[in-house]
Amino acid sequence: MVYENPDGVRIGLEIHIQLNKLKTKMFCGCSTDYHNAAPNTHTCPVCLGLPGALPVLNKKVVEAAIKVGLALEGEIAEETQFHRKNYFYPDLPKGYQITQYDFPIVSNGKIVIEGEDGEHTVGITRAHMEEDPGKLVHIGSIEKSKGVLIDYNRSGVSLIETVTEPDMRSPKEARRFLDKFRNILEYLDVFDGNLEGAMRVDANVSVHWGTRVEVKNISSHKGVERALLYEIMRQKNVIRRGGKVSQETRHFDEGRGVTLSMRTKEEAEDYRYFREPDLMPMRITDWIPAVKETLPELPDAKRTRFIEQYGITDMHAKSLTSKIMLADFYEGVCAKGVDPKIAATWTADVFLGELNYRDLAISSYDGEKIGFIHAKDPRIKNSIKVSDMVELVNLFAEGKISDRAAVEVIRTMLDTAEEKTPSQIIEEKGLFKAEDDLVTKAVAETIAENEAAVQDYLGGTEKSLNFLVGQVMKKTKGTADAKTARDLIIKELKG
Amino acid sequence: MITKEDVEHIGWLARIEISEQETVEYMEKLNSVLGYFGQLDELPTKDVTPTYHVAEIYNVFRDDVVEECLPQEVVLANTEHKQDGAFRVPKIG
Numbered sequence: 001m002v003y004e005n006p007d008g009v010r011i012g013l014e015i016h017i018q019l020n021k022l023k024t025k026m027f028c029g030c031s032t033d034y035h036n037a038a039p040n041t042h043t044c045p046v047c048l049g050l051p052g053a054l055p056v057l058n059k060k061v062v063e064a065a066i067k068v069g070l071a072l073e074g075e076i077a078e079e080t081q082f083h084r085k086n087y088f089y090p091d092l093p094k095g096y097q098i099t100q101y102d103f104p105i106v107s108n109g110k111i112v113i114e115g116e117d118g119e120h121t122v123g124i125t126r127a128h129m130e131e132d133p134g135k136l137v138h139i140g141s142i143e144k145s146k147g148v149l150i151d152y153n154r155s156g157v158s159l160i161e162t163v164t165e166p167d168m169r170s171p172k173e174a175r176r177f178l179d180k181f182r183n184i185l186e187y188l189d190v191f192d193g194n195l196e197g198a199m200r201v202d203a204n205v206s207v208h209w210g211t212r213v214e215v216k217n218i219s220s221h222k223g224v225e226r227a228l229l230y231e232i233m234r235q236k237n238v239i240r241r242g243g244k245v246s247q248e249t250r251h252f253d254e255g256r257g258v259t260l261s262m263r264t265k266e267e268a269e270d271y272r273y274f275r276e277p278d279l280m281p282m283r284i285t286d287w288i289p290a291v292k293e294t295l296p297e298l299p300d301a302k303r304t305r306f307i308e309q310y311g312i313t314d315m316h317a318k319s320l321t322s323k324i325m326l327a328d329f330y331e332g333v334c335a336k337g338v339d340p341k342i343a344a345t346w347t348a349d350v351f352l353g354e355l356n357y358r359d360l361a362i363s364s365y366d367g368e369k370i371g372f373i374h375a376k377d378p379r380i381k382n383s384i385k386v387s388d389m390v391e392l393v394n395l396f397a398e399g400k401i402s403d404r405a406a407v408e409v410i411r412t413m414l415d416t417a418e419e420k421t422p423s424q425i426i427e428e429k430g431l432f433k434a435e436d437d438l439v440t441k442a443v444a445e446t447i448a449e450n451e452a453a454v455q456d457y458l459g460g461t462e463k464s465l466n467f468l469v470g471q472v473m474k475k476t477k478g479t480a481d482a483k484t485a486r487d488l489i490i491k492e493l494k495g
Numbered sequence: 496m497i498t499k500e501d502v503e504h505i506g507w508l509a510r511i512e513i514s515e516q517e518t519v520e521y522m523e524k525l526n527s528v529l530g531y532f533g534q535l536d537e538l539p540t541k542d543v544t545p546t547y548h549v550a551e552i553y554n555v556f557r558d559d560v561v562e563e564c565l566p567q568e569v570v571l572a573n574t575e576h577k578q579d580g581a582f583r584v585p586k587i588g
């Protein structure tokens with residue numbers, strides 16, 4: 001099957017990611033741990049752009065950029081350097097941003113994603129290093145702003161900007177690209193995607209191979225799909241009405257889910273790039289082999305290994321390797337000698353499914369427990385121990401609990417902060433399998449004792465089934481699952 | 496040659512207001528500076544690699560070690576325009 005791309009959609013992305021795993025900013029020793037700090041408490045003369053201050057490059061930034069370049073199978077420049085991009089905006093205290101221009105550190109990479117019609121390669125044009133500006137907060141709404149407050153805590157934090165080729169053919173492919181990219185970055189341990197503002201995306205999109213429109217300000221990787229769906233629909237409508245899509249920059253309004261035209265400046269952008277005289281150029285070729293040594297096993301390689309080593313399905317392997325912390329947790333569980341196939345089902349299908357259902361995102365793994373945090377409310381967090389998952393998998397494998405009971409245990413572990421082992425939860429909730437036998441027995445008794453209702457039901461009176469279920473519930477003192485009871489009765493009577 | 500429009504554009508980029516009379520004045524001055532540097536164009540540089548730094552130094556790095564930051568009151572000491580620990584500026588755009 002080949003994807004026809006009926007609307008001739010082409011999407012390219014520009015992704016800014018913060019190297020927020022580094023301890024300090026790009027050009028100064030200010031800490032990057034500013035997310036809960038008061039404004040302007042993580043600054044110094046360098047990141048405030050005070051006269052005479054000199055930037056000195058954090059070695060870890062270059063190392064991270066090389067790692068990213070290698071992971072994207074790109075070319076690492078033999079010689080690379082910084083430029084100044086000049087423009088005035090209050091979030092930029094120096095009047096220029098230190099970035100890279102015609103000698104980016106990485107070029108010509110790629111990421112293979114699961115596309116509309118199977119494996120699909122998205123080209124990476126370039127990736128370069130640059131500094132983050134400060135943060136602006138409007139007093140009141142943007143439209144009725146009375147003024148702007150500036151916090152330079154973020155100013156000078158290291159960014160990697162990655163530019164793709166316009167190779168994505170649908171919003172879904174764009175989201176899959178971002179998911180995969182984010183996953184790779186987390187494997188490389190240079191990036192924590194759960195922190196606010198960690199990933200910011202601009203997209204360019206065109207339909208029917210026509211004019212490209214830029215969509216800016218997509219702040220979440222989940223917002224990308226919505227922004228693009230809207231923009232594609234808008235462009236198609238313009239064409240349907242006989243109009244022409246104009247080349248412009250639009251702003252994504254996340255709250256309303258629409259893209260809005262930004263007032264276009266009369267003057268074309270004119271950044272007057274020139275080489276940054278305060279920073280020396282870099283020659284990094286000799287450094288690459290050492291960085292290569294430190295490169296971890298990447299998602300695709302891990303997925304293949306999981307299939308071979310644990311004998312699990314490709315679906316499970318894909319799902320388990322979609323987050324490095326989940327993959328490590330799964331291996332931690334398997335290392336305790338459980339059945340890897342059963343462990344894969346309970347980790348990839350049930351545990352992950354229940355997390356997604358609750359909007360919980362995996363946020364940590366320390367070798368003993370896997371932590372997760374609510375996507376919108378970071379105060380909601382919890383964790384599950386490796387030993388708990390091991391116990392659960394073993395209880396299930398030994399046939400001591402039903403799959404329904406095992407699901408119930410996982411739900412309980414996710415929903416309560418109390419530290420209880422699966423055995424304790426099973427004990428407290430009376431979930432041991434004996435209960436299923438009890439229900440079977442109660443069903444048999446109910447059928448034997450209620451001849452009339454059974455005949456009514458078989459004669460087509462659905463209501464009688466409810467009566468029979470009620471009798472089973474009564475016999476089991478309400479400990480049976482109503483649906484189980486119902487299914488069992490139907491099975492007994494209708495086969 | 497720098498035109499009047501160029502001067503106006505440069506003034507806009509630098510967010511400097513330039514009067515009609517100044518525009519002409521700056522145009523002449525900038526052209527004189529450009530003309531002076533233009534003499535360099537006469538030198539044969541076809542086979543010369545550009546020099547961006549006089550010192551041939553590469554790879555100047557610092558380790559990823561946290562240093563002390565400035566206290567907030569010091570950061571804001573030079574401005575009267577502040578609010579809640581932040582710099583306050585007029586609305587943009």
Ligand SMILES: [Zn+2]
Nearest residue numbers: 028030044047
């Ligand atoms: Zn600083």
